[in-house]
Amino acid sequence: MARLSNDFSWSVSRAALFRECERAYYYNYYGSWGGWEAEAPERTRLLYLLKNLKTLPMWAGSIVHETIGEALQRLARTGQAMSVEELQARARTRLRSGWLEAVSGEWRTRPKKTNLQELYYGNGRSLPREITDSTKERVNTCLAAFAESAVRREIEATPYLQWKPIDTLDTFSIDDLKVWCAIDFAYTDADGAVRVIDWKTGAEDRESLTTQLACYALYAAEKWFASLDRLRLCGVFLGDQARVSDYPVQPEMLVNTKDLILTSAEAMRARLDDVAANQASEERFPFCENERVCRRCNFRQACPYVNAATAAP
Ligand code: SF4
Known part of the structure; x- marks a missing residue:
C-alpha cells in the first residue's frame, strides 16, 4: 500500500x-x-x-x-x-x-x-x-x-433530493492551498436558497464562527456552484435551546477570510525547514x-x- x-x-x-x-x-x-x-x-x-x-x-x-x-x-x-x-x-x-x-x-x-x-x-x-x-x-x-x-422540522419537511452530503470531510482550494472543511448539514430550502447549518454544543464565538462559515460559503461556491446571494449560513446552538444565529454572507466577509487563510498559511510555512517537502524541526x-x-x-x-x-x- x-x-x-x-x-x-x-x-x-x-x-x-x-x-x-x-x-x-x-x-x-x-x-x-x-x-x-x-x-x-x-x-x-x-x-x-x-x-x-x-x-x-x-x-x-x-x-x-x-x-x-x-x-x-x-x-x-x-x-x-x-x-x-x-x-x-x-x-x-x-x-x-x-x-x-x-x-x-x-x-x-x-x-x-x-x-x-x-x-x-x-x-x-x-x-x-x-x-x-x-x-x-x-x-x-x-x-x-x-x-x-424548528430547524429539525424544516429539515424533515425538505425532500431528500434537496439535501447536500451530510458531515463529509472535503477540501476546496484558494490559490493552490488545500483548505479542509466538513459541513454539518446543508440543503436547498423552499425558496431555492442553499442553507448551511453548523451544530454547536458550546458557546458562540462570533469571530471563529464567521471564519468557519465563510469557509463553508467558499466551499459551497466551488463545489455546489452556489450563488453567494442565495446562501444562508447559520450556527445552531444546541446547548441554548437550539438558538439559530444567522451570519449574512457579505463580500467583505469572504475577502477577509481568504486574506486570513493566506496570511495564516504563510506564517505556518515560514516555520518550515523545507516548504516544498513540508518538513519541520x-x-x-x-x-x-x-x-x-x-x-x-x-x-x-x-x-x-x-x-x-x-x-x-
Ligand atoms: S504544554 Fe507545551 S505544547 Fe502544550 S501548550 Fe504548553 S508549551 Fe505548548
Missing part, C-alpha cells in the same frame, strides 16, 4: 492551534506523523497517542454530532425521524462504549479508540461524579433541543509559555516546557 504523505493544508482548527501554541501545532501536525505505525520511534508513537486525546466537552460534542448525523441518515433512508428518547438512548450507548474504551486502555494499541484527556492525566479510572454527570447532561440537553427545534516552533493553555494541552506529557515527570499518567 502507498505510504501516506504529509502534505501542507489549512483548516480552521489547524490555524487555531498554531495561534494558541506553535509547539503544540508542531506535535499535532508533524511530530506525531506516522505514529500509527508499529515500527515508528517511541516518541512519535507517544505524540500520536496524545494527539488523539479528547477533552470531555469535545467528546460530548462529537457524540451529539454523530447521533444527529445518524438520525438524519436514517431519515434520508427510511423517512423515519428519531424521537428524543431514541436519540438520547443512542447517545447513551456511545457514551458507555466510549467510557469503557477510555478506562480499559484500548487506545494503548489502537490510538483512535476513545482516550479522554481528563482521565489520561488523572487516575485513568474515574472522574468526579459531577463531571461525568454534567457531560451526560450536556449531551441529553443538546439532543432534546435538536429534537424539538521541533525547535523552530516556540512554546506558548502560557500556563492556562498548557494546563489543558494534550501534549504536556511530551513537552519539555512542563515537568514530564508530574504530567505523565
